[in-house]
Every structure is written in structure tokens, then in C-alpha cells.
Amino acid sequence: MEERVTIRELARRSGVSVGTVSRALNGYADVRPETRERIMRLASELDYTPAAAARSLVTQRSHVIGVFMETGEGHPDLQHPFFHEVLGGLKQRVGREGFDLLLFASERPGGGYGPHDYLKRARHHNVDGCALIGLDPDDDEVRRLVRGEIPCVAIDMQLEGPRTEVVMSDNEAGAAAAVRHLHELGHRRIATVTGMIDSRPGVDRLRGYRAAIQALGLAYRDEYVRYGDFYAESAREQTAQLLALDEPPTAIFAAADMMAIGAIRAAAEAGVRVPEQLSIVGFDDIQLAPHVNPPLTTLRQDKLGLGAAAGDALVARIAGDPDRPSLRTLPVELVVRGSTAAP
Amino acid sequence: MEERVTIRELARRSGVSVGTVSRALNGYADVRPETRERIMRLASELDYTPAAAARSLVTQRSHVIGVFMETGEGHPDLQHPFFHEVLGGLKQRVGREGFDLLLFASERPGGGYGPHDYLKRARHHNVDGCALIGLDPDDDEVRRLVRGEIPCVAIDMQLEGPRTEVVMSDNEAGAAAAVRHLHELGHRRIATVTGMIDSRPGVDRLRGYRAAIQALGLAYRDEYVRYGDFYAESAREQTAQLLALDEPPTAIFAAADMMAIGAIRAAAEAGVRVPEQLSIVGFDDIQLAPHVNPPLTTLRQDKLGLGAAAGDALVARIAGDPDRPSLRTLPVELVVRGSTAAP
DNA sequence: ACGGTTTCCGAAACCGTTTTTGGAGATGGA
DNA sequence: TCCATCTCCAAAAACGGTTTCGGAAACCGT
Missing domain, CATH: 1.10.260.40 (lambda repressor-like DNA-binding domains)
Known part of the structure; x- marks a missing residue:
């Protein structure tokens, strides 16, 4: 030694x-x-x-960004492909500025605090900033964190604090674009299966759907909006029910690609062909979207861009930039592939 | 303040x-x-x-595990769903033991060293151990790292060092199981499209394919093994060529689910139906495998298990456990779904 | 030759912990 | 009663850096 x-x-x-x-x-x-x-x-x-420790001790800066991302059984977030990609974007961006990422994992940290004691953990490691991904915005501990002195950025969650910024896609506009696309193809009976409705993206996408339906002068039907949870299985079930309606929709806007895939599955099981008898549009444009059968028409979220925007926010606020927006929203892009067609 | x-x-x-x-x-x-x-x-x-820094300064321990994972344009690893999931498993496992994860990202660290100076970065942050995911095992810097004093674990890459352990799935056995399954269904013309052949999993899966072909007394045909790169597009191209053969295979073993999906796509484009006219088995069992059309028959890798095994290795070695294996391989499981059938 | 600036560097305080050493007082045994 | 042993705690030395403060040389102009 x-x-x-x-x-x-x-x-x-x-x-x-x-x-x-x-x-x-x-x-x-x-x-x-x-x-x-x-x-x-x-x-x-x-x-x-x-020795980073020695330096950090005296300078009170660590060049480390803390990342909070739930991964429990109930929160299979690291499993959700979406979050990875934004993590990748974040990593690239802050890396360029000389920061590393600390992925909080410890369930029994030295201070003897609970797993949700975000603020304490952040302080313990003296991180220069924090990124919050896929957390519950109503959690008291989360609120305490963003109320603290550490610059934060929240991704896809509504949150406010003196030094925190939130970045997300323009979900509402995206959803509206989806139904407009369907409408242009000639569809009139357009249903949706939503994401988790207690999440900001979930409600925004539903809101966009409603707004577009209304703007296009289509009749709004209660039985055409079904509630899901962003995962495939829920969409499969809800789509099956939709298909069993007296007057089934000819098109479905699914609030996530995973759900679109579930919907396609349900259609196959019910013997209805996509896109000939049923058009489906997803949201996210996950990596597999072009490869499923049929290739998915979807709204592309710029995941790397989201991560990068989050990184920007953090480095700017860490550097002390005074005037930053509290919300930054990124545009989404309609990419039409094979899962939609004229009715 | x-x-x-x-x-x-x-x-x-x-x-x-x-x-x-x-x-x-x-x-x-x-x-x-x-x-x-x-x-x-x-x-x-x-x-x-x-203050973690102060403590780490005197104890020379940080309760932090360093993670090296390339994310450049050429290495879209964080994009590859597989790595996320093992990262999730690792996180859970080491978290339970009180460790956090440091995701190295910095491209211009304080010491003024290059982006690949793994050992230096690890020492700089005083990490207790390192996990290497998706790196090039032939990189000199990687070798220096595992030759050092820090406990390491390498996932899916062959590497040796005094305090390093490698964990991976039993790729060879899995590949063999795939062709046996196909053989049992009655297939005799079985092709494969491989992964990157300079990676350990890539060659092991090819080796397993060969071994099984031989063990079953089938004729080995050069034109039935096509080289791909683990991603969908390559499989799509290679499958198209396979299908254009005078005597096309009735079944294909794809070295990854993404590739199986690419193969299905190629089949659809060529007008051949899966599984009626062509059986396809993948490898990995990614989250979408059950949701594609048709649902994928595949070899399930226990991704969380891999991460957990890596975590185990690290905590054991950090605790000073003297007798650890240098290689740990986890079994894979054949899960048959809809993409395979009798010819 | 002399006061005033610069330029370069040494000394020392400090960051917030852990860990060793030793000592004061209480306790026990004979 | 007296020595040995415990129990509990104070003091101080690390750990490896950064940063302030001030001073010694060297330089300058007069």
C-alpha cells in the first residue's frame, strides 16, 4: 500500500x-x-x-449534483425508459461543466435519517445542486428541499421554491397536436386513455386532448376518456373496454408510448387491425417506437433536451445567475409513422 | 443564510x-x-x-460507489434499456448497505485529467468501490483501474484484477437453450444474428448457438450466421438478407430483444408472418418484450439480479471478504411467448 | 542612498470530523 | 485504608486541502 x-x-x-x-x-x-x-x-x-473531500470541506463546494430518483418496487422509475434518457442528457450537460452526479441510494445514511430526508442528504454530501426526477411533488420532504438554500431543478413535476426551476415538455400542446392529426386524417370519434392523473404531465395531456376536441367542434364524450397509469397494462384493459363500446372510437390518443403499445395489443386481441380499423397515437417516442408493429405515430419528447435544460438551469443557478424562469417548457414534435391512417 | x-x-x-x-x-x-x-x-x-467530506477525510471511506458508464454519442449506453435496469438493481442493493452512487460525468475534473482517467477520478472522490458498465475492456485506463487498490465489479465485460469481480449472465447456456427450444418445436434450419462480436456477451451467445447446433446434430451453415451489433437496425438488415436466401431459415435466434424486434420488422416487410412462417427468439427480456406483436419468446436476463450481484460483490470486497470468485455468472431463463411456433 | 511598489512566497488559520491518549473520579477487593 | 480497575470524558492530533496576511527581495525612480 x-x-x-x-x-x-x-x-x-x-x-x-x-x-x-x-x-x-x-x-x-x-x-x-x-x-x-x-x-x-x-x-x-x-x-x-x-482529495475532493478536503477541498470540498474548505470551499464548501463539491462539484457534484445530487439526483433524487425513486426506484422502489412501487416506483419502478429507473425502469421507465423515459427517465434514463433525461438522466443521460443531464449527465452530458453537467459533465461538460465539470460536475459529477450523485445518485442517492442509501437507505440508512450516516446521520441516521429516513429514506426521504432529501434536504438532509443533500446537505450531508454538500452537493452544489439537486435534480428531482419522478418524485411525488406533494411529499413534505420534497417541499422542504426546494424551500432550502440548494439550487434545484424538477423534471416533470410542479414545484416551487426560491432557487428551483422546473422543466417539462409542452404536454398540453402535444396532446392537442395528436388529436388534430387524427382529425385531419378524418377521424371524428377520438378517445384517449390518460396517464396517472395526479401527475402534471397526466393532467396536461388530458387537458390538451379536451381543448383540441373542443376547438375542433367535436362532441366531448365522457365514455371516450379512460384513466390509465402510463404503463402498458392499464392501456390494454382500457382499450379493450373502449373497443367494446356500442359506438367504439376509430382513433385513440394514448398518453404514453408504452400505453400505445398496450392499446395495440388490445386491438390485436379484439381482432381489430391497426391502423386500418383503429388509429393509435402515443406520446414520448421511446426508442422502440419505430420498431413496434406497426411503427408508432407519436409525439416526440426531446428527452436529452430535457436533461440538458435541467443541467443548464442548475449550472446557471449555481453560478448565481439571478434572473432565471421558474418554469421552462420544451416543444414536442409530432412524428407520424404507421399506427395512424384515415378511418 | x-x-x-x-x-x-x-x-x-x-x-x-x-x-x-x-x-x-x-x-x-x-x-x-x-x-x-x-x-x-x-x-x-x-x-x-x-459533513460527509470531513468524515471521509479522516476515515478514508466515503460510503460511495463510483459508477463508470459511457454515454457519448458513440456509446449510447444509458440509452440501452438493459444497463438502466442493472443500474437500478445495483442502486437498490448497495443502498440497503448505506452506499450512494456517484455517476462519473465530469469531463474536466479538478485535477486536470482526461475524461478516461478512471483511476484518478475514483481516487479523487475516494470512492469505496467502482462499478464498470459498458466500457471497453481493452482500454488501458480501465485496466489501470482494476489493477489498483479499489474494489471493482465489471458487468458484462471480461476483466481481471486483484480486487475485481465480473458478473454476467450465462450467455452461452442461454443461446444454447434458445436453439434447443427451436429444435424441439421442429425447426431444422435455424439461423442467428449476433451481437457485437468484440464483446464477451456477443461471442458467448454465438458460441452457445454453435455448440447447440452441433450437439443436436444439425448442419452448421456459414450463411446462417449474420453479424449485427445488438441494435434493431442491424438485425433488420441481416434478417432481410436471410429471408432472401435460396433456402431461408425457418427460425432465427437474435442475440438481443431489440434485434428480435428488428427481425420481426424485416419479416413483416418481406411479407412473412411471425411465428407461422418464421420463428424468432430474442435475448434479454426487456420490458417491452411481452408487448410487441407478437409477444417475444426470449431468454430472460435477471437484470436486477445482475445489479444486485454486482452490489453484493462490492460490499463484500469492501468489507474485506478475502475469498470471492473472480467471475460470477447468473442463469438465464427461457420464456416462451408468441414469436415461436412449429414450422 | 532611500522610500515606495511589485512580485513571489512562507506561515498559519481554518474547514468539520474521528480517534488516540490520558486523567479524574468512582468503584471494588483485600 | 490503599491500590487497582473501571467508567466517562477532555484535549489534541490528525486528515488534505484553501486562503488570508504579511514580509523579504527585487525593482523603480529620484
């Missing part, structure tokens, strides 16, 4: 003081070029690696 | 020394019960949060 090479060691070997070494390495002005050069060469020879 | 409450503050307020506070909070023996009680109450009243 060779000894760790510290800044003191560098000082000793190069015959200067530790303060000087620190200033040399960090590019301060007041150190003679040749001294700096000597120190830096020595550092790289000895493979000197600064 | 209220002041951070430190251990010194607790000491002052409760009239004891900082050492005593530390021992009280950490559950050491030599402190009178009533003193401990008083201190702990005070701590929770003041919402005391220990």
Missing part, C-alpha cells in the same frame, strides 16, 4: 510551501512561471490526485 | 467536548447513557447534519 501523495509531499519535494503548491496547481497569478512549471511537472510525475 | 450547525456547536451547547459528541452520535460504548441521550436529542432539535 504505497502512501497517498499529498500536497504537503509536493511542497517538501519541490522546496516550497504548501500554500504555494496549491496556488500553482490552481492557476493563481502570484507564482513565478518557472516555479509553477516545476511544481506541475512534479505533480504529474508523482501522479498527484487532490 | 443561517449558520451550519457543526459538531462543535453541539459540544458547546451540551457542555461536553467534541470528541464526546462524536462518540455519542456514532454509538460508541464509553459515554454515559444519559449524556448520549441529551446529545442526541439536541442534535435532532438543531437538525444537525454531519
Whole structure:
């Protein structure tokens, strides 16, 4: 076990003081070029690696972004492909600015606090900022966190705090675009199966559906809106019921691609062909969307863009940028493939 | 900006020394019960949060596991659903033991080192262990890392080091099971489209295919093995070529579900029906496997299990467990659904 | 030769913990 | 009563950096 090479060691070997070494390495002005050069060469020879802990202790900055993302059995979020991709976007963006990501996982942290004690965990690790993904916005602990002193960004959840920003897709506009697309194809009996209705994206997509139905002068029918939960199975069930109606819809707007896939499945089981007898449009444009049968017409969310926007928000707020919006919404794009056609 | 409450503050307020506070909070023996009680109450009243950095500085442990996972354009790994799920399993498992996950992202870390300087980054943050996911096992920096003093676990990549362990599915057995299944259904002309052939899982699955073909006494045909890259598009192309053969196969083993989906697509485009005219079996059992049309027969990898096994390996090695295997392989399970049938 | 600036660097305080060492007082045994 | 043993705690030394403060040389102009 060779000894760790510290800044003191560098000082000793190069015959200067530790303060000087620190200033040399960090590019301060007041150190003679040749001294700096000597120190830096020595550092790289000895493979000197600064200790983040020591630095963070004195500077009170960590260059780390904390990420809260539930993964329990009840919250299979890391399973949901959507969140990964935004995590990827976030990672890329903040990485470029020199930050790493701390994925909170510990269920019995040192301080002896509960699994939901977000603020405490964030403080414990001295993170410079936090990203909240797929949390319950009504959780008291979440509220405490965003009310605190740490810059936060919330993805797909409505939340407010003095230093927090929320980013999400323009779900309402997207949903409206979906039904307009269907309408243009000639559909008049357009149903929807919604996402979880206690989530912001869930209600916004429903709202967009309603608004568009109304704007197009179509009759709004209660039995045409069915409630799901963003996952395939719920859509499959609801679609089956829709198909069994006296006057079944000729098109369905599913609030997520996973649900669109469930809907296609239900259609197949009921012997109705997609898109000939039933058009289906999804939401998200997950990676598999082009590969399912038939390829999905859907609203593309810019997942990497969401992550990147979140990253932007964080680095800006960490840098102290005073005037930031409290909400940032990204456009979605209709991509039409094979799951929709004229009735 | 209220002041951070430190251990010194607790000491002052409760009239004891900082050492005593530390021992009280950490559950050491030599402190009178009533003193401990008083201190702990005070701590929770003041919402005391220990500073991880300070602790890590002196104990040389961080309770953090570093995760290296490439996410560049060329390495869309975070996009590949498979890796997420094992990440989820890892997170759960190590979380239970009190660890958090540090997802390395920084492209210009403080030490001034390159993006691939894995060992340096790990040391910089003083992680207790590292998980390597989807990296290039031939990368020199990766090799340096696993040769170092930090416990490592590699997922789906062949690697060796004094304190490193690799975990992966039993790809060879799985592939063999796939062709046996096809054989039992009555197929004799069985093709495969492989994964990236420079990856361990890629070659193992091909090896399993070959072994089974041979063991079953089937003729091995060169034109029946086509090379792909784990993604849908490659499988689609290769399958199209397979279907255009003079004597096309009646069944295909695709080395990944994404590829199976690509194959189904190609079949649809060629007007051949699955499974009536062509059976297809995938590998992975991704979340969408049951929802595609037809539902995929596939080899289920226990992704959460892989993550958990990786976590086990890390916590054991961190705890100093001396006798650990250098390779751990997990069984895969054949799950038959709708994409295979008798020819 | 001398006061005033610069330039470069050393000394030391500090960040918030853990852990070792040792000592005061209480307790026990003889 | 006296020495040995416990029990509980205080003091202080780490851990590895950053940053402030000030001073010694070197430089300048006069």
C-alpha cells in the first residue's frame, strides 16, 4: 500500500510551501512561471490526485449534483425508459461543466435519517445542486428541499421554491397536436386513455386532448376518456373496454408510448387491425417506437433536451445567475409513422 | 443564510467536548447513557447534519460507489434499456448497505485529467468501490483501474484484477437453450444474428448457438450466421438478407430483444408472418418484450439480479471478504411467448 | 542612498470530523 | 485504608486541502 501523495509531499519535494503548491496547481497569478512549471511537472510525475473531500470541506463546494430518483418496487422509475434518457442528457450537460452526479441510494445514511430526508442528504454530501426526477411533488420532504438554500431543478413535476426551476415538455400542446392529426386524417370519434392523473404531465395531456376536441367542434364524450397509469397494462384493459363500446372510437390518443403499445395489443386481441380499423397515437417516442408493429405515430419528447435544460438551469443557478424562469417548457414534435391512417 | 450547525456547536451547547459528541452520535460504548441521550436529542432539535467530506477525510471511506458508464454519442449506453435496469438493481442493493452512487460525468475534473482517467477520478472522490458498465475492456485506463487498490465489479465485460469481480449472465447456456427450444418445436434450419462480436456477451451467445447446433446434430451453415451489433437496425438488415436466401431459415435466434424486434420488422416487410412462417427468439427480456406483436419468446436476463450481484460483490470486497470468485455468472431463463411456433 | 511598489512566497488559520491518549473520579477487593 | 480497575470524558492530533496576511527581495525612480 504505497502512501497517498499529498500536497504537503509536493511542497517538501519541490522546496516550497504548501500554500504555494496549491496556488500553482490552481492557476493563481502570484507564482513565478518557472516555479509553477516545476511544481506541475512534479505533480504529474508523482501522479498527484487532490482529495475532493478536503477541498470540498474548505470551499464548501463539491462539484457534484445530487439526483433524487425513486426506484422502489412501487416506483419502478429507473425502469421507465423515459427517465434514463433525461438522466443521460443531464449527465452530458453537467459533465461538460465539470460536475459529477450523485445518485442517492442509501437507505440508512450516516446521520441516521429516513429514506426521504432529501434536504438532509443533500446537505450531508454538500452537493452544489439537486435534480428531482419522478418524485411525488406533494411529499413534505420534497417541499422542504426546494424551500432550502440548494439550487434545484424538477423534471416533470410542479414545484416551487426560491432557487428551483422546473422543466417539462409542452404536454398540453402535444396532446392537442395528436388529436388534430387524427382529425385531419378524418377521424371524428377520438378517445384517449390518460396517464396517472395526479401527475402534471397526466393532467396536461388530458387537458390538451379536451381543448383540441373542443376547438375542433367535436362532441366531448365522457365514455371516450379512460384513466390509465402510463404503463402498458392499464392501456390494454382500457382499450379493450373502449373497443367494446356500442359506438367504439376509430382513433385513440394514448398518453404514453408504452400505453400505445398496450392499446395495440388490445386491438390485436379484439381482432381489430391497426391502423386500418383503429388509429393509435402515443406520446414520448421511446426508442422502440419505430420498431413496434406497426411503427408508432407519436409525439416526440426531446428527452436529452430535457436533461440538458435541467443541467443548464442548475449550472446557471449555481453560478448565481439571478434572473432565471421558474418554469421552462420544451416543444414536442409530432412524428407520424404507421399506427395512424384515415378511418 | 443561517449558520451550519457543526459538531462543535453541539459540544458547546451540551457542555461536553467534541470528541464526546462524536462518540455519542456514532454509538460508541464509553459515554454515559444519559449524556448520549441529551446529545442526541439536541442534535435532532438543531437538525444537525454531519459533513460527509470531513468524515471521509479522516476515515478514508466515503460510503460511495463510483459508477463508470459511457454515454457519448458513440456509446449510447444509458440509452440501452438493459444497463438502466442493472443500474437500478445495483442502486437498490448497495443502498440497503448505506452506499450512494456517484455517476462519473465530469469531463474536466479538478485535477486536470482526461475524461478516461478512471483511476484518478475514483481516487479523487475516494470512492469505496467502482462499478464498470459498458466500457471497453481493452482500454488501458480501465485496466489501470482494476489493477489498483479499489474494489471493482465489471458487468458484462471480461476483466481481471486483484480486487475485481465480473458478473454476467450465462450467455452461452442461454443461446444454447434458445436453439434447443427451436429444435424441439421442429425447426431444422435455424439461423442467428449476433451481437457485437468484440464483446464477451456477443461471442458467448454465438458460441452457445454453435455448440447447440452441433450437439443436436444439425448442419452448421456459414450463411446462417449474420453479424449485427445488438441494435434493431442491424438485425433488420441481416434478417432481410436471410429471408432472401435460396433456402431461408425457418427460425432465427437474435442475440438481443431489440434485434428480435428488428427481425420481426424485416419479416413483416418481406411479407412473412411471425411465428407461422418464421420463428424468432430474442435475448434479454426487456420490458417491452411481452408487448410487441407478437409477444417475444426470449431468454430472460435477471437484470436486477445482475445489479444486485454486482452490489453484493462490492460490499463484500469492501468489507474485506478475502475469498470471492473472480467471475460470477447468473442463469438465464427461457420464456416462451408468441414469436415461436412449429414450422 | 532611500522610500515606495511589485512580485513571489512562507506561515498559519481554518474547514468539520474521528480517534488516540490520558486523567479524574468512582468503584471494588483485600 | 490503599491500590487497582473501571467508567466517562477532555484535549489534541490528525486528515488534505484553501486562503488570508504579511514580509523579504527585487525593482523603480529620484
